[in-house]
Each structure stands twice: as C-alpha cells, then as structure tokens.
Amino acid sequence: MPSVIAVENLSKKYIIAHQKQMGPTTLRDTLSNSAKRFAETLLHPFVGAPKNDPAHEEFWALKDISFDIQQGDRVGIIGSNGAGKSTLLKILSRITEPSSGQIRIHGRVSSLLEVGTGFHPELSGRENVYLNGAILGMSKTEINKKFDEIIAFAEVEKFLDTPVKRYSSGMYVRLAFAVAAHLEPEILIVDEVLAVGDAQFQKKCLGKMDDVGKEGRTILFVSHNLAAMKTLCNTGILLDKGQVTFNGGVEGAVDEYLGTDKLHKNEIHWDNIADAPGNENIRLLSISVKPKKGTVLNIDSGVLIEIQFYNTIINANLDTTIHLLTIEGVPVFASGTPLSRNHDSKEGYYTATVEIPPHLLNSGIYKVTQIFGRDQCEVLYKIGDVVSFEIQDTVIRGINMPRIPGVIRPMLNWSTDYLEKKS
Template identity: 45%
Template sequence: MPSEVSNVALRVDGLGKRYQLGERESYLALRDVLSRGVSASLRRSRRRDRAADSSFWALRDVSFEVPSGEAIAIVGRNGAGKSTLLKILSRITEPTEGQAVVAGRVGALLEVGTGFHPELTGRENVALNGAILGMRRREIQSKFDEIVDFAGVERFVDTPVKRYSSGMRARLAFAVAAFLETDILVVDEVLAVGDAEFQKKCMGKMGDAAHGGRTVLFVSHNMTAVESLCRRAVWLDGGRVVADGPTPDVVGRYLSTSFSALSERTWPDLESAPGTDAVRIRRAAVRPEFGDPSDPIDVRTPVAMEFEYWNLRPGALLNLSLHVYNAQGVMVFNALPYLEKEWQGRPFPRGLYRDTCHIPGDLLNDGTYRVELLVISDSRTIYKQDEVLVFEVRDDPRSRDGWFGAWEGTVRPQLGWETEQLVDSDAAVGEHR
C-alpha cells in the first residue's frame, strides 16, 4: 500500500464501532433517587456490567488505505459491517474508536433516496444535495441536465419525489452522487434496484469515474459486478478484515468458504451414520466435474454430485432420487439413475456403494442450491434426508454483456441460436410500400 499522504484518498486506522443493544433504561423520579441513594453505587456497577454484556461491535480494528483513483470493493455477508463502514466514511455516524481520514468530498449512495426530502421536487433535491456536498450553485447547474438525462426523469423533475417510484428515486440518487464532482464515490448495493438498462449505465458510470481519477468504494453481493469494476477487494467478516488484496483472490476465498460446510459431508461410522436399518449414508459431496474439488462452481462448470452409502439388506433393489431446489424453494429438477447401466434393475448385495450424478455446464442459473436425497426401494421411499448438500453457483461475466441484474428463470441453459437475413433492407421496405 502507498505511504505517501498526497496519494491516499482514504485512510482507515484501527476503526471500531460499538452499538448498545436492548431498550434504554427508564428515567428515575427524584424521590426514587433519594430513597435509593444508599445502593446507588451498587446499581451503577450492575448497569456497567449489563452494558458490557449487551454491547455489539459492528466493526473492530479495521485498517486499510485506498489510493486516489482506485476502485475498491467491500465484500462480506449480511451483518459483516460493510454498511457501517460506509456510513462512517460518509460522515453519517461517528466511530467508537480509531479514525477514518477522508481526503476530499464524498458522494454517497447508501440507500435509495437517502438525502432526499420527500416534499421537495427532483430539481430542488438535486440543488439541496449539491449544497450539502459543498458545491457552488454554478457547479450544480452545469451538471443538472446530465443528471436528469441519466436518471430519465425529465417529465417528473418538478414533481415531489414522494410520488416517484423506487426505481426513479434510485436513478436520480445515483445520478446526483455520480455526476456532482465529488472526489470519492461511495455506492452500497445500487444494483439491487432498477432495471437492466439502469444497472448497465451505473456500472459504466462508476467505471468512468474510476478511470477519470475518482476513488470508488463499491459494496455489492453481486460478485460478477465486483470483479468487473474493482481490481482490489476488502473482505469483512464479523466486523473485521479477513482479506485485502486482488479481487479474484479475495472473492474466490470468500465464496469458497461461504458454503463449504455443506458442499461435502462425511459420516464414517456405520452405527451413527444417517439412515435406517436398510441403508445408511456414508458421504455426500458436490464438486466441479474437472479440476480441484475446492474450485468454485460457476454457471458454465460441469458438476458432479457423489453419494456413498451402505446397503444393509441383501438383494435390495435400490435407486437414489435427487431433488434440487433453488433459493426460492422451487424444485429445479429431479434426477434418477435411469441411464445407469451397471446396477440399474439388479439386486444389490450387502456392501458400500457410490452413485455419481453428472450435471452438465450451462444448465443451472447462478444462486444457492440445496439437495434433498431420497433412497427408493421397490418403488417406495425408504429414507429421505433434506438439505444433504448446499452449494453455490457463481455467475460468469462472459455471458453478461455488461448487464448485472438477476437472470430470470430457474435454469439458464446456453441454447443454440441461428439468425439469417431473408431479404435486404431496401427490398423489405419496398414490399410494404
């Protein structure tokens, strides 16, 4: 990290933020204070103990520097401290300990419509936000047309913003933060709202800001957008910095640990393994078909799901059935081993078996999936285990073409397309005249 003060846009040193949980203490009347004066010292001691027990550190000992003109991502799970950090850097809240030194003016978009007065018009709110940022009226007026054009609210610019839709407020709020010439642009989950065109414009504008020498702090759960915009990322977990470095490295570590606990599970002891007196599960795993098992899975990755199990009854006719659900609880598919050639339809001797289900690439949409395992014998379910596996499928920016919104649908296959010209343009127009 750079050490020259002139090149540092942000310096965070030992930053911590503590919140007090629970309700405020009720007030005491004067008579209560007089009558309880003897035990006042004891009560104060107890209150201090309760305060220590009920305090919560949203951030603790966070330190990093950001050079001027760098786009940096802040990643982490919900509750990791990302928004608290941005609020401190934006001077919305004060830290409990440590310091954050910000060089220059900060334009922040932390929530849709933050800083807007609902009774004021769009025009008036643009002027108000510019004034809050310390900009002169001439500066605000010189950018006004660009702001309104980017936000697409020309017809409603003199309408109170309380009548705007959430998408309109988001577009105008981002335009104000992006076009007013602040030194540092702070954006928290701007891609969570708005349509595909707006999201693409936002990413382009943030890229332009970074390339133009402005510093950008970007918080998002969309790792494709993070990797497209930022070369460096800081990973927060439990209010502390877990990793700080090149974005692909940090994002890879973050995603690989998010669901690793349920991507492979083993029960080596037959007696305690889940199951029944007919069958018991020894191991379940989901991994990339090729490469290292710890490699992340993206929408193009062929996937193998493996299940090892003990058959405890000689001559059993067994099948495994897999129900794969997305994060919304919709069953994406049900897989059965009908095409398996070695054991399908044959009686199983007692022993240990492994079934592998192969899922082709370019099928699953990005998101979180959970797998329900059913063991079928003689056309009936003899054992069922919900959420035997949970795994994450990452997005792939190569198929995005600059758009970072949610890709609709439970699956996301890459299907063949053909386009052919039937008639040239002049002839086609001539036919309809």
C-alpha cells in the first residue's frame, strides 16, 4: 500500500534570541498574534530564519527524521516536553516550513494544532467554519451539509455569531476540533486537544477521532494521555530531542517512553531565568516533589510539591494550579490557589507549596502538569508532565503488600456491628 505521508531526513532549526522579548500579554493577544502569523504564513510561507548573529543561537527542534505513514494508520506521536512533537505536526500541516528534508503528503489534511492556529479572531464562529472549509477545498454546499453537525458537536450554538476572540479557550478548542474532525479530511492531525476542555468533551473528541479512524482515514495524534493514545492509535512514533527513537506498534512506543528514565524526575530546576520554561509573563524555575514525612515517598508519607517561579505581571490576580495525572495520563485531580487576591501581584520570585495528604494516592507513578493563570480563568502558561514521582507501597511487617486496585487509596471510616446469631 502506498504511504500517505513520507518524511525524509526532515530537520527544523530554530534561532533562539538571547534577549527578553516583549510579547503578547493576554491569551487574546496570543490568539490574534497566532492567527496573524498563520495568515502571514499562508501569504509568505517561505520567509527565511534570521541570519547568523551572536545574540542568536541555533536550536534543532527536529533532526534528520524519516518515517512513512500508511493510509488508515492511527499514529500516536509521543515524547517529553520539547521533544519536537508540535513542530513536526506544524510542518506536516504546512504552518511552518522545514529547514531541510522533505515531506510528501497524499490527501487533504485538516489539523487542530495549538489554540489560535486556523481561526481568525475577528470572524465569528460561523464565518470561521466556512473559512476553514474553504481552506480545505470544500464547496459551500459541502460545508452547508456539515454545518449543523459541527455546531452541535462543538456546543456553541448560542455564540455562532460572536467573534471567536470572545470565546473562552474551551469553546474555541471545541469549535476548532469540531471543524477539523467533521470537514472530512483524508488526514486528521490533532495536537493535544485533550489538554483543553472538560472531561466530557475530551471523551467526545476521542469518540469522534475513533469514528474518523474507523472510516479508514489517517490520524496523527499528539497527547500526553497515554491511555487515550493506546485506545485510539495503532502505531506510535517516539520522539526524543528531535529524533525518532521508536517507530512501531503503539504499545511498544508507550512502553519505550515509560521506560525512559527522564520521566522519573522528582525534581527539576533551571538556573537561568532566560532558559527556564515559560514566557514573557512567567518563568518556571523549579518544581520538586518530596515526602512530607520520612525520606521515601510512600502511601504513608504524604507528598509536598514545591514550585518556584519568576513573575513579571504586576497588579494582577495570579493563580497557580497543578493537575495530577497517572503515568498513563488519566487525571486524578486538579488543585489550585490564588497567589494574589487584591490585584497586587509583584514582579519577582514566588514559591507555592501544596501538600497531598498521606493515604490518598495509591502506589504507582504520577505526573504533574503545572499551570499559571490570571483571574482564575485565563491561562498564562501551562507545562505538561513537568515532574513525575513514584509512590511506593508500604511494607507491613516486612511483607510487601500487593497493590490494591484503583488510582486513589483513601483510608475511609467504616463501621461494623455484630447483630445476633440466627435463632
């Protein structure tokens, strides 16, 4: 069977500026800037990178990767933060051009990449559906046929004629996903759609992607939710620092990924603010996970997660939230706290510590997504799988107890009574 996507010796180089850049300050700005960039990319797809300059450093986000994808493959692309997953999807969607190498694609591609790409912020939901259909090469009649289904799926009927820049990020991604999945692409490319939106919508997206897959269309799917990936995909490509380190069955790709020790990092810190993950608002400086009691993280020890970061937004209400997930990406809980309540955030270093009580988590490996926000609704910066940790089973009288099923293992109050013997 001929391959629908052939990638040959593909590399992507970014030039990193070593200066503090002034950038967008709100999600809305970020959205409109991305849309502007998208429009610019459409108009000038081959604008070159900046020339060599001492204040700039070259960085290879993808290095010499090659693979083939067959028609009908449902391919999970797995890898740690910064591995190059989104970069690869952007190149395949022709949002970014490669620095070298080739891609060949046979079929109509529809993609849902980061929030902001593909939609024009000033246009309404309705207009964006037609715009996207037109970009995919569909006629107005074809789009009309799909229109009601898209809107019903996205659950945005009431906001159809509102410019999408007024949408919440959840609404935005719901519509974007609905458009990408319903406009009958031959190849569907989806990046981290499950990171936004509530659990019910995530389930709906996975169901829809499953349907698309069953119709024999090709899917490329990036997610940190490995359980979802295993259900949806049949093959997997593992990326590590811009290189393919595994290409085969999805189970094998997940096992290989979980086997890499990079995932088991209880602590991570960045010495230099400029290199730290984040953006012009916030830079994450460290996260560490420690037992509250004793030296080993186990069921009895409790867990302390300490976050240090540098904030540059002043006079705002900031907040920080963690999402705790199982190693397979199943959410366990989210918990957050305001950092400032009276519009009095200051520029400078902050720390936040959260305590997970003993006897809540079962033994197993967990990972943390860290989110910084404003006014408890706007995401300023989010980083997935930033640290992970293992909770050990407790040893009772020298015996390792078998693992009890379940993500959590709370100690609950029971009461029992002896009543009487049957007479």
